[in-house]
Amino acid sequence: MSSQVAVMSLVSIQPQAKLAGIARLMFNRFSTYRPKGLVLQKHMGSGKNAGFSVSPSGTHQGLFSLFDSLEHANVFICESPLLKWYQDHAHELFTVKLRAYSVKGQWSGHQLSESIAPPSSGPIASLTRASIKPSKAVSFWTKAPPAEVDLLHTDGCLISAGVGEAPILRQATFTIWESQAAMDAYARSGAHLAAIKSAMQGQYFSESMFVRFQPFDATGSWKGRTLA
Secondary structure, three states: OOOOEEEEEEEEEOHHHHHHHHHHHHHHHHOOOOOOOEEEEEEEEEEHHHOOOOOEEEEEEEEEEEEOOHHHHHHHHHHOHHHHHHHHHEEEEEEEEEEEEEEEEOEOOEOOOOOOOOOOOOOEEEEEEEEEOHHHHHHHHHHHHHHHHHHHOOOOEEEEEEEEEEOOOEEEEEEEEOOHHHHHHHHOOHHHHHHHHHHHHHOOEEEEEEEEEEEEEEEEOEOOEOOO
16 A cells, blocks of 8 residues: 555635735746655646636635655645645635545546555545546536536535636546445436546546545635534
């Protein structure tokens, strides 16, 4: 088993800091700060109202960081200049550590490593991301909104955020569920199942990844919800 630990942060930036937040989203990749043990990092924007949408939000962002150890993940949470700025300018800030137990696909050519066995109980998290082929974008987005509406009204979904590296073509969804059964019930029925089948049959993606995690050490809230 790997010792990798991921950190997902979701932030709702205060309106008065909106422009500064957008600047950080655009230029953070040029920062000289490089956390020790960092394997992969993606700084992402969000759809309107922090959902999966073609309409961007100016105040919601996501930061996914993968580390080679829990120690380096903890140091990052304590020392990251971006997370410190988020803390000082956030309406809401949710941060959770994650250990992967099921990994399919890649992100920018990188595949996460499984670090634990599948948990027998408790909450689980999932991260689904895809690079959508430009020629398939219109077809994909006709399927995505109904699935998102289902997600917002699904029993057992504790946290949900639609984020992305680039508008329309590089999208991701991060969710936390009260149990494996709750997530499976959503994934295998309704609009979500129809969207997945259409995506696979239509070969919408040039790259995709689906990871299931065990979440732990969550802090803060997202859309008024916590994991405490």
